[in-house]
Amino acid sequence: MAEETKKEYWRWPESTWVNSGIDWKKGTIITVGVDVGSVSSQAVVLVDGELYAFSNTRTGSDSPDSARKALGIAVGETGLTVDNIDYCIGTGYGRVNVPMAQRTITEIACHARGANFMYGPQVRTVMDMGGQDCKAINCDDKGKVLNFMMNDKCAAGTGRGMEVFADLIRVPVWEIGPRSFQVKKEPPMISSTCVVFAKSEVVGLLEKGVPENDIMAAYCAAMAHRIMELLNRLGVHEKFVITGGIAKNEGVVKRLEKELGIKTAEKVWYNPAYKDYPFDTQIAGALGAALFAVAMVSKGKVKSARKK
Amino acid sequence: MIVAGIDVGGKNVHVVILKDGARAAQGAAATGIQKAQAAERLYEETLRKAGLKQVDVGRVVATGSACKRIAFADACIADAAADARGVTRLVPSARTVIDVGAEEGRAIKISPDGKVLDFAINEKCAAGTGTFVEAMAIALEMSVEEMAAISLKSSTSIPMNAQCAVFGESEVVSLIHQNIEKQDIAKAVHDAIAGRIASVARIVGLEKDIVIIGGMAKNEGFIDSLRKEIAMDIIVPDDPDFVGALGAAEAAAKGVLEEKVAVKVVGQEIVEG
Numbered sequence: 099m100a101e102e103t104k105k106e107y108w109r110w111p112e113s114t115w116v117n118s119g120i121d122w123k124k125g126t127i128i129t130v131g132v133d134v135g136s137v138s139s140q141a142v143v144l145v146d147g148e149l150y151a152f153s154n155t156r157t158g159s160d161s162p163d164s165a166r167k168a169l170g171i172a173v174g175e176t177g178l179t180v181d182n183i184d185y186c187i188g189t190g191y192g193r194v195n196v197p198m199a200q201r202t203i204t205e206i207a208c209h210a211r212g213a214n215f216m217y218g219p220q221v222r223t224v225m226d227m228g229g230q231d232c233k234a235i236n237c238d239d240k241g242k243v244l245n246f247m248m249n250d251k252c253a254a255g256t257g258r259g260m261e262v263f264a265d266l267i268r269v270p271v272w273e274i275g276p277r278s279f280q281v282k283k284e285p286p287m288i289s290s291t292c293v294v295f296a297k298s299e300v301v302g303l304l305e306k307g308v309p310e311n312d313i314m315a316a317y318c319a320a321m322a323h324r325i326m327e328l329l330n331r332l333g334v335h336e337k338f339v340i341t342g343g344i345a346k347n348e349g350v351v352k353r354l355e356k357e358l359g360i361k362t363a364e365k366v367w368y369n370p371a372y373k374d375y376p377f378d379t380q381i382a383g384a385l386g387a388a389l390f391a392v393a394m395v396s397k398g399k400v401k402s403a404r405k406k
Numbered sequence: 407m408i409v410a411g412i413d414v415g416g417k418n419v420h421v422v423i424l425k426d427g428a429r430a431a432q433g434a435a436a437t438g439i440q441k442a443q444a445a446e447r448l449y450e451e452t453l454r455k456a457g458l459k460q461v462d463v464g465r466v467v468a469t470g471s472a473c474k475r476i477a478f479a480d481a482c483i484a485d486a487a488a489d490a491r492g493v494t495r496l497v498p499s500a501r502t503v504i505d506v507g508a509e510e511g512r513a514i515k516i517s518p519d520g521k522v523l524d525f526a527i528n529e530k531c532a533a534g535t536g537t538f539v540e541a542m543a544i545a546l547e548m549s550v551e552e553m554a555a556i557s558l559k560s561s562t563s564i565p566m567n568a569q570c571a572v573f574g575e576s577e578v579v580s581l582i583h584q585n586i587e588k589q590d591i592a593k594a595v596h597d598a599i600a601g602r603i604a605s606v607a608r609i610v611g612l613e614k615d616i617v618i619i620g621g622m623a624k625n626e627g628f629i630d631s632l633r634k635e636i637a638m639d640i641i642v643p644d645d646p647d648f649v650g651a652l653g654a655a656e657a658a659a660k661g662v663l664e665e666k667v668a669v670k671v672v673g674q675e676i677v678e679g
Contacts, residue, residue: 136576159583230573252531253572262572294532294541294571295509298416305439 107270108261110343114153114171115376120145122178127395128404129185131387132165132199133208134192137229137257138343141168142384143178147392149372151176152381157229161195168384169198181405185395187387191230200403203390205383206235206246212386213341214241216377218368222335225325225354226382227344229257232325234332241386247332253293255324257343260350263317266297267310271347278314278349285312287319296320318349325350326357339363341382407464410452411655412445412479413488413648414470416509417536418621419445420651421452423463424659431456432648441472449478467658469650483657485650486514486525487665492653493617494520496643501613504632504640505650506603506622508536513607522667526609532571534602536622541571542595545578546588550625557592557627564590566598574598592627600631607636617641619649 122128125145133140135157143151153172157164165188169180180186180198188196189208196202205228213224219239226233231250237243253259264271285308290296296317303313325344338360344350345365355361365377394400408430413420419437423430433452437444445468453459460478468479469488476482485505493500494516503514511534515524528534532541543550564586568574574595581591607616616638622628623646633640643649657665 159580230576251569251573253570258572258576290530292530292532292571294537295530298509302439 107264107268109156110271112153112155112171113376113378114151114174116151116174116176117149117375120148120150122150122176122182127184127392128178128182129388129391129395130169130183130187130198131208131384131389131391132168132186132188132196133190133205133383133387134161134165134168134188134196135190135228135230135383136192137261138380139164139168139190139192140381140384141165141172142381142388143172144388144392147389149375149385152378152384154378154380157192161192162197164192165196165198179406184402184404185391185400186403187391189383189387200400203387206233206248207243208383208386208390209233209341210235210237210243210386211241211389212382212384213237213339214239215385215389216341216367216382217337217339217363220337221339221363223329223332223338225329225338225340226342227255227257227325227340228342232256232328234329234334236332236335245332247328249328254291254296255321255328259293259321260344260347262293262297263300266300267304267313269310269314274314274318275347275349275351277311278318279352280311281309281315284319285316287323288316289320291324314349318347319353322350322353322357325354329358334358334360336360337363341379343380345379407659408458408462409655409658410449410463410466411488411651411653411658412449412466412468412470412476413650413654414441414445414468414472414476415507415621415650416471417507418647419448420648421448422648422651422655423452423456423458424655425456427659429652430458432645432651434647442475442477445472445476446478465658465661467654467662469654480658481662481664483654483662483665484667485510486512486522486667488650488653488657489514489619490516490520490522490653491656492649492651493619493643495652495656496649497615497617497641499615500617500641502607502610502616504603504607504616504618505620506536506618507620508540511535511603511606513610515610515613524610525667526606528602528606533569533574534599534606536620538571538574538599539595539622539625539628541575542578545575546582546591548588553592553595554625554627556589557596558630560587560589560593562587562590562593563597564594566594593631596625596627596631597635600628600635603632604635612636612638614638615641617643619643619646621647623647
């Protein structure tokens with residue numbers, strides 16, 4: 099079966115989920131967080147602070163449309179509309195363009211808050227790799243940011259860096275992690291830091307007949323090394339967790355753990371009542387935003403925007 | 407005496423053959439993955455053009471990458487040394503050389519007799535190299551030559567936020583979606599890289615006469631942006647992408663066997679050669 103050149107290897111599947119155990123009409127405070135990144139957009143809906151719905155979508159060329167699409171997909175057939183929302187907070191690169199948001203909060207604060215909710219109050223360091231950036235965040239037991247470091251200038255060590263690679267070797271991006279371990283021996287990492295130059299290096303390896311899995315291992319190792327340098331500049335403290343898309347790439351995560359000598363926390367909800375809910379590391383930002391919203395409304399710090 | 411200079415670049419190989427000091431023949435070809443083979447093939451082809459054989463050539467000096475793997479070369483000299491010699495032959499008044507190729511952007515301060523006095527290079531980040539311009543041309547769906555030509559028609563200054571070739575591509579696509587004129591985007595691309603090249607050049611100091619060489623010197627849009635960025639005149643010699651090979655040939659003619667220079671890579675001293 100020949101896949102023609104139109105196939106896009108970076109295009110990971112969009113997803114959505116609704117909590118069938120909650121009837122939003124019976125809830126008191128409905129809040130929403132929308133995270134519009136340069137590559138992906140997520141929306142999270144909380145009913146009285148409990149996870150109700152979320153979506154994980156590809157950002158289009160228009161930020162407001164991406165925000166509307168993410169929320170629309172999250173609420174799907176539930177009948178929930180913008181008018182039923184008490185408070186919405188926008189975050190991410192495109193946060194000023196979230197039309198239904200009453201306010202914006204930076205993604206640094208939102209990821210720390212979201213990671214705290216997802217992984218628990220023992221979290222002290224969060225590494226989030228988004229589509230076009232990489233952040234290392236130190237936080238306290240409430241998910242409040244204490245310190246952070248960020249790269250958003252260079253594609254090396256960002257989701258785009260991995261997507262560009264997937265397209266180059268023509269392997270779907272979600273297969274790269276598992277396949278990178280199907281090697282006889284761990285190869286040396288790709289030496290170029292720059293994604294563009296790394297591409298040339300990869301082409302050279304392919305022409306020399308180096309097995310694809312070995313090249314994937316070399317690339318994941320280089321990316322893990324890059325992330326480690328950022329993390330070490332900040333200082334990593336356990337419990338160490340990863341949010342964002344890269345958390346789904348075991349090829350990078352496992353090699354990062356090895357370089358740091360620290361294991362990342364298991365990808366399970368801290369709240370045992372959530373154990374059957376899907377755990378999508380990409381929703382951390384939007385989740386944090388929705389949590390800030392419910393805190394503000396319930397403490398009377400902001401007025402509800404709800405119309406119906 | 408017949409000598410040859412070989413410059414193995416990131417994208418292209420250049421060969422210059424001198425007979426008693428005058429240019430007898432020159433040739434260019436894609437470097438590809440097998441660099442040494444590409445260099446040898448081009449050398450043979452260029453010799454044939456001049457009606458010569460390898461045995462007629464007295465000395466061959468190479469420069470660029472894979473330099474040491476070129477079996478038929480008698481010696482290797484540093485890129486900066488080759489550039490300095492080549493530019494001095496063409497523009498004796500040159501004091502600053504800017505060489506932007508596919509994978510490197512360098513600036514060289516030279517003495518009146520063509521010796522390297524100071525040198526700075528970016529070879530780690532594609533955004534300060536010809537690769538950046540090529541990637542943006544692909545995003546604009548045109549050739550680099552077309553992009554160079556239309557950017558001269560623009561009178562608008564749009565700043566590019568991306569510092570990276572990969573992010574720059576997304577930014578160009580988003581500018582196209584915003585219905586910004588392609589000529590304005592093309593100019594923005596050239597302005598962006600001109601800024602980065604100027605930064606490297608300022609490390610060695612901009613002293614006239616300033617000469618630009620390398621493949622990017624053929625891009626009139628980039629040259630225009632760079633002239634405006636440094637607010638100084640820039641001399642573009644003919645066949646600017648052959649100047650490295652010419653310099654290597656000059657070194658061959660002068661009997662030079664080895665030439666190293668000290669490198670400033672973003673503030674660190676490293677010996678290259």
